[in-house]
Amino acid sequence: MDRSALHSRTAPFCRLTVCAVGRDSSPDVHDVVVVGAGILGLATARALLRRHPSLRLLVVDKEPLVASHQTGHNSGVLHAGLYYTPGSLKARLCRSGKSMLEEYAEQRGIPVQRCGKLVIATGSTELPALDELHRRGEANGVPDLQMLGPAGLRDVEPHATGIRALWSPSTAIVDYRTVAAAMVDDIRAAGGQIRLSTEITAVTKSSGQLLLESASETLAARNMVACAGLQADRVSQMTGSPSLETMVPFRGSYYLLSPSTRSLVRGLIYPVPDPQFPFLGIHLTRRIDGEVLAGPNAVLAYRREGYRRRDVRLEELRSVLADPGFRLLARRHWRTGLAETWRDWDKSAFTRAVRRFVPELRSRDLRHGPAGVRAQAVDPDGSLVDDFRLGSEERILHVRNAPSPAATASMAIAEHLVSKAELQFADLP
Template sequence: MMTHAAYDCDVLVIGGGIVGLSTAYAITRTSPRTRVTVLEKEWGPARHQTGRNSGVIHSGIYYRPGSLKARFAVRGAAELVDFCTEHGIAHAVTGKLIVATDRSELPRLHGLVQRGREHGLPVRELGPAQIAEYEPHVRGLAAIRVGTTGVCDFGAVAARFATEVSAAGGTIRYGAEVTAIDRRPWGTAVRTADGRVVRARVLVNCAGLHSDRIARLAGDDPGVRIVPFRGEYYELAREQLVRGLVYPVPDPAFPFLGVHLTRGVDGSVHVGPNAVPALAREGYRWPVVRPRELADTLTWPGSWHIARRHWRYGAGELHRSLSKRAFTQAVRRLLPEVTEDDLRPSTAGVRAQAVLRDGTLVDDFLIREAPHTVHVLNAPSPAATASLPIGREVARRALRRARATGWKPPAVESGHCV
């Protein structure tokens, strides 16, 4: 049995996005003096999914009652607002409209009303005239307003988590790409690209776009493959056309919410995203192709099942990606006055979507455990909104795994109360 001093840390987190950092933050809060280290391959936090989204604090209205997404989003939205207020992070609770523009969408809109009420959310039904009171330039047959939705700077939230972890004695190493994982009876040893080795009682995999690969490095079969979908955004030149947040009624067959309008904390209005297959896990533009990662997607049976089932939907998304005119037409369903000249290209993001072998798009947060490891295998939107409760849940599982090695919380070992 290894001694306490032989370990470099008690819990090692791979991934410096908002979920990895919130997990480390939760550990330092719930079990002070636990030695926690975060490894992030980039040279700063939140460089991928966290820092490349629309910045929306989601209410939880879309998610199935009882699911982790629903529970964590409803709770996390309120906690996140409190966290931003406490730490002076830019945010605003604006509410949002979900707008039906076609009669076929009305039953789904009514279903969202019922779901919102099940979650205890403040939901108000609107007719065309009432839509215009909130958003004079938006047109629709009916809408609902969800009062708890807002916006914030998620990159700043992640950076604050990192600051808090460091202040509590945790270690965050940037530029530390993981290249090998060796799991032993006593824990795990992780090697980074610079040749350094970190020995830990428990490994937590929060690697986002690379989470399935990290799971395989650890010797585990994740049972899913991360299939990257790029979300492309435009910025609205005439910001005065949109006051707040405006969404279409989502297609229940997909975990994507459709092209929406988002006024951010800086006053700019983002339009998007669409959802097209990316040719690399960090493929933020069409020319970015990584053959090995593309082969990883194409050899996964689930990818072909998706293509066969949803080729019409995919063809439409691809058309809107390649044609600004087609993208503009999609936006005009909500905002009739918009023109191609109003849309300026903005930063794209890539969604780490876990896909089962049969082509099922995993529609909830997916956390799996193995000896000395906890893998977060699916945590796309609304993970940023739900980052505080997700972090606590992953931390709870990691600390339970650590106790299985004979470790005791430092406060117990030392005899001090915390």
């Protein structure tokens, strides 16, 4: 066959095909828009740019600063991986994510302190759960775990008391806002853009593109990664992929130890957690700046990003209270809910929880500190979604549930998302 004839007959067809499915070279069309500049959105953007340096990538966040919500309001712990069901995403990504984050922090000169964690049982009824924690930690490959008696635990934390404790010396602390700031620098240095004060309010799909609307502009993207934290279910509704789960905001308030009592806590002192809940209970946490936090409790927040008791948004509260999954959860756990709410109002009840481990602490040693709101997905059957949950649809990835230890695991979650993106995003350059 005459090859030039073949060429001339197929060429127009090829050109058309390229226009329809190829990469749109218009500078206004982003290859990927990441919604959310918390640690997951930033870590994912950074990882995408490292693997695809010519990517036109934009991160948007509705707030004027990055890390404005969970990432900037957490305990600052690099969890070692004690708590999580072996084989779960949490267990795997926490272990690998912690190593990646420690290595990153070292490269970037971000302070990390391996102060270690003691999980203390104060009564014999807690011993089976403490043993289970030890077993899980071993199964998850947490290094150097040790079960200690009362004298051993006092060697580690001289002012703490209990009948037995699990010692995890590799648990560490870091400031996640500093980590987020370093990731912002990396993204910008790699040619990515970050646009703040830009809330995505609607997403439409139009001839191979996604149109993301905000109050001031419409952004065109070929692909999207949604890392919207407390708003994850709403953003997934915008893309026409409503999640089955509902995001329930749980506020947690902290107290700060007075300067004269900070020395009563060397590292991290935790209770044995209630296995029915994904929250770890009121703990004492040394922060990288030398402050010691006591908390957080876990009460229903009356608005998704409401950090004070008086922050209420009626329509948000109504929609949580009307949610069938939340109603089942509340019916099952109303006693715990009431106890947490009582402790939120009554400082002496809070102090009692802390004095179980460090009896020298008095109410006057605790002053009001920061608060955080956890994004916790609840399934329609009323169960708290325990593991990380990621979802996908054509050209869109969703992070649907990423509670603690997602900050620790952020760089590993990001790698996981990039692998998914490479499989299903259109033409990543």
